[in-house]
Amino acid sequence: MRRGAEAARRGPLRMLPAPAWSSQEPTWRAARPRLIQEALARAVARPSGNWYVCGAAREIRPGRPYGRTVAGAELVVWRRPDGRPVAGPGACPHLGAPLCHGVVERGGLRCHWHGLLLTEEGTAGWEPWPVYDDGVLLWVRLDEAGGEEPLPRPRLPRRPDAARTLDAVTTVAGGCEPEDVVANRLDPWHGAWFHPYAFTRLRVREEPGPGNGDRFVVDVAYRVGSRAAVPVRAAFTAPEPRTVVMEILDGEGAGSVVETHATPLTAPGAARPRTAVVEAVLATSPRPGFTAARAAAPLLRPLVRRAAARLWRDDLAYAERRWELRSRGRFPGAP
Numbered sequence: 334m335r336r337g338a339e340a341a342r343r344g345p346l347r348m349l350p351a352p353a354w355s356s357q358e359p360t361w362r363a364a365r366p367r368l369i370q371e372a373l374a375r376a377v378a379r380p381s382g383n384w385y386v387c388g389a390a391r392e393i394r395p396g397r398p399y400g401r402t403v404a405g406a407e408l409v410v411w412r413r414p415d416g417r418p419v420a421g422p423g424a425c426p427h428l429g430a431p432l433c434h435g436v437v438e439r440g441g442l443r444c445h446w447h448g449l450l451l452t453e454e455g456t457a458g459w460e461p462w463p464v465y466d467d468g469v470l471l472w473v474r475l476d477e478a479g480g481e482e483p484l485p486r487p488r489l490p491r492r493p494d495a496a497r498t499l500d501a502v503t504t505v506a507g508g509c510e511p512e513d514v515v516a517n518r519l520d521p522w523h524g525a526w527f528h529p530y531a532f533t534r535l536r537v538r539e540e541p542g543p544g545n546g547d548r549f550v551v552d553v554a555y556r557v558g559s560r561a562a563v564p565v566r567a568a569f570t571a572p573e574p575r576t577v578v579m580e581i582l583d584g585e586g587a588g589s590v591v592e593t594h595a596t597p598l599t600a601p602g603a604a605r606p607r608t609a610v611v612e613a614v615l616a617t618s619p620r621p622g623f624t625a626a627r628a629a630a631p632l633l634r635p636l637v638r639r640a641a642a643r644l645w646r647d648d649l650a651y652a653e654r655r656w657e658l659r660s661r662g663r664f665p666g667a668p
Contacts, residue, residue: 345563345584345585345586349533349534349554349560349561349562349564352533354526354529357525357526360522360523360525360526360535360537361522363522363537364520364522364523366665368540368541369516369519369520370516371541372519372541372547372549372571373512373515373516373519373571375541375547375571376515376519376571376573376574376577377512377515377574378574379488379571379572379573379574380481380482380484380488380573381479381481381484381487381488381573381574381575382474382479382481382482382483382484382485382486382487382488383474383475383476383478383479383480383481383483383484384465384472384473384474384479384484384486384487384488385403385404385472385473385474385475385478385479385575385596385597386470386471386472386575386576386594386596386611387399387401387403387408387410387420387470387471387472387473387596387611388401388470388471388502388504388609388611389469389470389471389502389504389611389613390466390467390468390469390470390471391502392471392502393410393411393412393418393466393471394412395412395414395416395437396412396437397411397437398410398411398432398433398434398435398436398437398442399411399433400423400431400432400433400434401423402423402598403473403475403478403596403597403598404475404478404479404596404597404598404599404600404601405478405597405598405599405600405601405603406422406423406475406477406478406600407422407423407424407431408420408421408422408423408462408473409421409422409423409432409433409435409442410464410471410473411437411442412437413440413453414439414440417466418464418466418471419440419442419452419453419461419464420461420462420463420464420473421451421455421459421460421461421462422459422460422462425444425446425447425449425451425459426449426456426457426458426459427444427446427447427449428446428447430444430445430446430447432444432451435451438450440452440453441453462474462475463483463485465486465487467487467489468495469492469500469502469613469615470502470592470594470611470613472487474487478597478600478601487573488572488573488576490570490572490576490578490580490590490592491580491590492590492615493588493589493590493615493616493617494617497617497623497627498615498616498617498627499615499616499617499623499626499627499630499633499634500613500614500615500616500630501613501614501630501633501634501637501638501641502611502612502613502614502638503610503611503612503614503637503638503641503642503645504609504610504611504612505609505610505642505645505646505649506598506607506608506609506610506649507607507608507610507649507650507652507653508605508606508607508653508656509606509607509608509649509652509653509655509656510597510606510608510656511574511575511595511596511597511608512574512595513608513652513653513655513656513659514575514593514595514608514610514648514649514652515571515574515575515576515577515593515595516652516655517648517651517652517655518569518571518577518579518593519549519569519571519577521535521537521549521551521553521569522535522537523651524551524553525553527647527648527651528644528647530556531555531556531640531643531644532553532554532555532556533553533554533556533562534552534553534554534562534564535551535552535553535554536551536552536553537549537550537551538550538551538552538566539568546570547570547571548568548569548570549568549569549570550566550567550568550569550582551566551567551568551569552564552565552566553565553567563584563585564584564585565581565582565583565584565585565586565587566581566582566583566584567579567580567581567582568580568582575594575595575596575597576592576593576594576595577592577593578590578591578592578593579591579593585618586616586617586618588617589614589615589616589617589618590613590614590615591612591613591614591615592612592613592615593610593611593612594610594611594612594613595608595609595610595611596608596609596610596611597609606656608652610645610648610649612641612645614637614641616637
């Protein structure tokens, strides 16, 4: 693959007709359960500092509270007049009203049941939680749920320059635990078989191991229609227990990143767990036309979200099946 001016002149598309689905080279021998499980175990052992992704930062709009349940904890988030977020328990300490239905007023949140005003200073029975807005995603720190040594901020992966990035965030949910989502992303071999409408000519070039940063490196072509595709080389890493990052190393959009965050919705150990997949696409390109694409971001984001949601409809079925087998002690390669 080539980068720079010559690659820009050639354009990103290649005519790569897809082979018949059943004529692809099988990948089951390479997708070794033990290798995937060991990569997952190392990811789960990394510290998160008890930080959880709530959703897209732009979902928390001025003047409107935002409610969500994370790791079994009901929470509410709103923005102060200066844009800084405030987060805390989602039930009013007076009589338990849902604070996501309250009214943002003078930097605080007024409960709509009896008018109690809550602020970032807290009050009897209600204390704010640490919250972090990274410009794309909003994180909350839940020390009781996480049970780790707290960190002052989440462990953010490397991202392209925000001034040259088009970002879009997709959220979907399914019946599994975060580790099932992470395991799915740490199995790149399923891409062209399970998503033939999106990927072709997938080859895993590096596997996790000593000396390579514990990453997968993959050559793959993203399908654009039935005949054209965009070939890239990408690396997959897991910087913390609930996150997998794909970075394009070479080819069109080099430096672009896709962050997949698995946020538990139910409390740890729930009999029927649910997990939200919050996926942030941060695309960049040196091509002159990308400036126009960034200007059209409000129109392009729904298209990016639609494509991501289609992939995750499949991958959540994969993750849910993995959890179902694990819960019955029947999953191959499980400890």
